[in-house]
Amino acid sequence: MTTVSAPTAPLEQRRVLRTPIPGPRSVALGARRAAAVAAGVSSTLPVYVSRAAGAVIEDVDGNVLIDLGSGIAVTSVGASAPEVAAAVAAQAADFTHTCFMISPYEEYVAVCEALARVTPGTHDKRSVLVNSGAEAVENAVKIARRATGRPAVLVLDHAYHGRTNLTMAMTARAMPYKTGFGPFAGEVYRVPASYPLRDPAGMTGEQAALRAIDVAERQVGADQVAALVVEPVLGEGGFVVPAPGFLSTLAQWAADRGIVLVADEVQTGFARTGAMFALEHEGVVPDLVAMAKGIAGGLPLGAVTGRAELLDAVHAGGLGGTFGGNPLACAAALAALEIYERDDLAAAARAIEAMVVPRLTALQTEVPAVADVRGRGAMLALELVLPGTLEPDKAAAQRVAAACAAQGVLVLTCGTWGNVLRLLPPLVIGHDLLDEALTVLEDALRAL
Numbered sequence: 001m002t003t004v005s006a007p008t009a010p011l012e013q014r015r016v017l018r019t020p021i022p023g024p025r026s027v028a029l030g031a032r033r034a035a036a037v038a039a040g041v042s043s044t045l046p047v048y049v050s051r052a053a054g055a056v057i058e059d060v061d062g063n064v065l066i067d068l069g070s071g072i073a074v075t076s077v078g079a080s081a082p083e084v085a086a087a088v089a090a091q092a093a094d095f096t097h098t099c100f101m102i103s104p105y106e107e108y109v110a111v112c113e114a115l116a117r118v119t120p121g122t123h124d125k126r127s128v129l130v131n132s133g134a135e136a137v138e139n140a141v142k143i144a145r146r147a148t149g150r151p152a153v154l155v156l157d158h159a160y161h162g163r164t165n166l167t168m169a170m171t172a173r174a175m176p177y178k179t180g181f182g183p184f185a186g187e188v189y190r191v192p193a194s195y196p197l198r199d200p201a202g203m204t205g206e207q208a209a210l211r212a213i214d215v216a217e218r219q220v221g222a223d224q225v226a227a228l229v230v231e232p233v234l235g236e237g238g239f240v241v242p243a244p245g246f247l248s249t250l251a252q253w254a255a256d257r258g259i260v261l262v263a264d265e266v267q268t269g270f271a272r273t274g275a276m277f278a279l280e281h282e283g284v285v286p287d288l289v290a291m292a293k294g295i296a297g298g299l300p301l302g303a304v305t306g307r308a309e310l311l312d313a314v315h316a317g318g319l320g321g322t323f324g325g326n327p328l329a330c331a332a333a334l335a336a337l338e339i340y341e342r343d344d345l346a347a348a349a350r351a352i353e354a355m356v357v358p359r360l361t362a363l364q365t366e367v368p369a370v371a372d373v374r375g376r377g378a379m380l381a382l383e384l385v386l387p388g389t390l391e392p393d394k395a396a397a398q399r400v401a402a403a404c405a406a407q408g409v410l411v412l413t414c415g416t417w418g419n420v421l422r423l424l425p426p427l428v429i430g431h432d433l434l435d436e437a438l439t440v441l442e443d444a445l446r447a448l
């Protein structure tokens, strides 16, 4: 007998708490997980999802949580955006996979055309599509090395670039990302970042850049460097906005030395920071842009877009992979890109910043543990320290995130020391819902 399930009511954009968090069904799933899923895969919330839409997540116990994480800056257009879901369903009905390297398809080409249009710069561009952010960063480095014939890669302190061998080498934080997984790829060199809260008082962005350049020139030699890879806002490293002039000074030095400037916009890209790409805030045009996360409304897609002469320096067959630019992900990306532009989600990100930053800055005067409120657009953060010091307080960040989760608000942490609370709401979040979530966060911070 076929059972026709009753149509489920649309998921309303409101917080609902029916059980303690996690509820009994999530707890039971946790027990199953322990017997089947590798212990190395961690989850922030011990809550199992049944549905998600817009800025809320419904768990298997019927609780509806406000999502200030967007699956780590992915569902910027909203979870299960209707246009994305419809595009994926239609594409799946046509074909789910052929491998672009075997039998190509228009959707891949259309995504590359769109990326050429929306990424910074008016120069002739080419793209390659892959499956993740780490794969995009790996390919950006491959392209830069092939185009320049040089081996060295410069990365910033506090950087995060992925979990593959090369991107682990590029990532700064040892635990949990690197410990025990070496040896790592060679020819990766780290230079100081601009971290205004922790840099010497009064250090300008230009001075911070000259500090980094000095290390690069002394320890590597500019003529050995293929690429300088920068996150315009440090992501996993703590949502650190560099001092004005830091990135533009580095970019000018790279251009003068024939070094490929790679913007890792995996977390900052696609309207997240209030511009389509975060380097736009710095007035800098990168040579290559590595992208993923928000590109396809939740479908796995990564991309490298940049100067045609760089990408086309790679010999035929030098770029690719079985699933790169999967048609479902491409259909999702075309739908998501239309939403970004149709609904001006960069402006939505700026409106979120305008609403959130004054509230959290005001709170800073009440809560001495909040050392810094920072970020751009809807990529915002609070750094927590032991009051009266700059000593990172990871435990405080964990307490606040746990208190928010218990109240049905999902807040993520990050930072080299794990002491940074980060806000990454979907850019489509309603301001009433965001206001409700902020109130929960403020109460948790006041209780520190």
Ligand SMILES: Cc1ncc(COP(=O)(O)O)c(CNCCCC(=O)O)c1O
Pocket: 072, 132, 133, 134, 135, 137, 160, 161, 162, 163, 231, 235, 236, 264, 265, 266, 267, 268, 292, 293
């Ligand atoms: C700037 C920047 N570059 C690259 C990446 C890597 O992107 P992938 O799609 O996770 O490979 C990221 C992914 N950041 C979240 C990682 C979460 C975790 O794995 O614990 C990023 O932020």
